Amino acid sequence: MKETTTRSLGARGAYALAGLCSAGVLFGVAQLASAFFAASSAPMVALGSAVIDFTPPWLKDLAISLFGTNDKLALFVSMGAVAIVLAALIGMLGRRSTAAASTAVLVLAGILGAAVISRSATGPLDLVPTVLGTVAALFTLRWLCSLAARLDPAHCDDPSDGVARRNFMFGAAGSVVLAAGAVFLSRSLSATRNAADLARKALRLPAARTPAPAVPPGAQLQLAGMPRFITPNQDFYRIDTALTVPGVDPAQWSLRVHGLVEHEFTMSFQELLDQELVEHYLTLTCVSNPVGGDLVGNAKWLGYPLREVLARAKPTAGADMVLSTSIDGFSASTPLEALTDGRMALLAVGMNGEPLPMEHGFPVRMVVPGLYGYVSATKWVVDLEVTRFADKAAYWTTRGWSERGPVKMSSRVDTPQSFATVPAGRVDIGGSAWAQTRGISRVQVSIDGGQWRDAELADAAGLDTWRQWSYRWEQAAPGLHAVAVRAYDLSGKLQTEERADPVPDGSSGWHRVQFTVE
């Protein structure tokens, strides 16, 4: 009898261990898989940030006063302790019923999944690590429980079997190795990214030889609902094909310039910084931006003019395109002319006074006034090939988009927003318009299909940035109203009314917004 009790205690321990091992496998596998998704796709990271978000202020204050800057460590330690207890309990539940234990795992996985989805930077795809981890954990749990059953007097006639004991120990050890290996691998996967992060933090960019003039204060309208004239880096739209943001260590970076040129060369990051850098305000636009959309941002870029790079390379006769390629294989075809005709096309290293953010191409990207990003704004750029449109095609060109992508003149109503409700009386309408390289000379609005009237233009900061506009509608009567907007460039050309979808070379048409006056 006494022996059976010890055995049964030992068996319970084995089930608890089975639960702990499966929890380890879940987090290890999910951690590894998360290297390919958003950082907060790792369930522990997501759960930690969700807990922080949902912690009531008084508890947060208490934690900070108790643990100081170690509050996050304290959080992870307590989360770890809870996880260990839960995992052991689930394992022990597996002694009664594997199905019940599996269900418990699924419920907890659901909570982890909800934590992942609750993060602002995650989408449904970021559930993949949690799902993979859960599947691996379920297999581990069922397998280890079946091995533990052979040690359990409740399930088995001969629980003293040495082979069964050894099998269970091997199984448990195997899953620990799997979990630890996955964590180790995920660390080395993020090591290059970390090196790049550290290098970025340590980097002090040189001052521009030719600084940009200050933005006239009148460029920013003081009107609620208007975007900032200079888009803060963290609010800047991000579009790329990179599943994970490439981590490029500037010490390892070089740019190869080759193809139809007299002088091929490569340039290191330090060589680039040693050149005479310039600053330039430029509004970047995505070809996928729908009419009225927000895939557009304005920044002060610091960089080296691409015309200087090309002057050094000396393109040969017949060349009409530069194919720029990023470290992760994206490419863009830019007309050679756009890089040499005097506009401020840059190999950019700085954005709004700091090194390029990782997501925006650190350490070096291209920006070219007047061209959509997909044919010009290569981030993490490492290769420039001078070639011909007849010989080479870029990433999006081979996927149905136009090989050339000049930005189409656009205007947008920013306030009131679509379907907003505003008080009766005076309604201040405001928006943005852009025609990079050509400038905006005039903006007009039409209310409820009425006569086109001139809007007031805010100050400009060069031809390559957007320009804000406003229109004061003095007597708005209650009801549903519509406002439409259209722009003219400096040559007097009117923005086209013709509606076009983004594919293949950018949307067009006049933006129209409906709103209700109370």
Ligand SMILES: Nc1nc2c(c(=O)[nH]1)N[C@H]1C(S)=C(S)[C@@H](COP(=O)(O)O)O[C@H]1N2
């Ligand atoms: N390496 C790389 N660079 C890229 C892209 C990309 O997918 N990969 N997308 C381009 C597109 S379509 C646009 S609109 C701009 C967007 O730049 P941003 O993310 O800094 O706003 O980057 C361009 N450069």
Ligand SMILES: [Mo]
């Ligand atoms: Mo784009």
